């Protein structure tokens with residue numbers, strides 16, 4: 001249980017984790033990571049059910065609030081919450097902390113599931129970029145992305161209530177593309193550049209293994 | 211391969227990330243993202259924003275047994291779902307609609323061919339095959355039209371569009387995309403309304419031919 005091993009030494013911890021044989025190293029460097037990321041990596045790399053339970057406690061009440069906001073009844077909302085959380089467990093190998101926060105990843109799963117249930121259609125999704133399991137996980141990239149997400153969180157908190165509610169509406173899927181203005185008020189430029197770097201690196205690695 | 215210069219406008223990308231783009235457009239957007247790192251990064255950034263909204267939403271208390279019943283299901287095998295990879299010039303999202311098979315082309319005359327991927331109240335998506343120098347029949351449409359190049363290139367009043375480039379034409383644009391010299395131009399096009407062709411097929415026959 002790597003996740004339970006929280007008393008790791010702080011002295012000779014490598015700044016960037018080595019190759020993940022058994023995918024363990026990234027959790028070792030993880031005390032700088034958010035709890036959610038640590039839990040998610042424990043789920044992905046060690047199938048850690050306790051970490052999953054912690055993710056459930058954090059996300060399930062939010063997911064239920066989110067899904068009810070989108071018009072579902074309480075009972076149906078809980079069914080969807082359960083399916084979303086099961087997908088988090090089953091598709092955890094697709095989670096890449098260099099490109100997505102746990103909340104961003106869960107958000108997409110939730111939206112897909114809602115479209116599935118409410119519109120009875122499958123949303124077309126981009127081709128998945130598979131990670132090279134041998135590649136070094138880049139802790140500095142993961143931490144940098146978390147910092148950007150933190151800034152995004154602050155920016156949202158600092159918006160005037162009516163601006164914030166427009167953004168909530170947009171990401172709850174309540175606004176059409178005609179209704180979404182080019183200026184949403186959220187600074188997405190820096191987080192986008194950060195993700196872009198991770199994608200370049202991934203593409204480079206994928207070329208090397210082919 | 212030349213770099214992609216025509217990308218997805220941000221409101222379309224935001225609506226796609228939020229799951230609120232009509233299905234034919236969503237297919238074209240998903241296809242472009244499969245070809246374009248720039249837009250994939252922007253898409254991921256919108257997901258990050260969606261994640262932040264999710265983190266801050268008002269929480270709802272759960273039924274007491276929801277957690278235990280979810281944990282009890284963890285050992286069940288996941289339902290198998292086929293995944294479709296890129297095949298030739300067709301990225302994964304297109305292959306998914308085609309269910310892994312090659313497209314069934316229908317002639318529109320003068321060497322131009324189309325293959326309808328979907329057609330319904332939310333609009334239509336289709337593949338177009340245009341020989342070099344040949345124009346897509348002059349047409350106008352009720353709403354927004356997205357055209358993404360998968361092979362070759364075309365040019366019209368809005369510029370030149372090569373592999374990966376996305377043309378976004380609203381209803382005011384009456385354009386005549388013409389395939390450039392070289393390989394035949396293959397693209398995927400989506401509208402939110404049935405197409406209204408100005409030539410080739412009389413309008414009254416449209417329902418019959420589904421174009």
Ligand SMILES: [Zn+2]
Pocket residue numbers: 214216217218242246247248249250
């Ligand atoms: Zn692009």
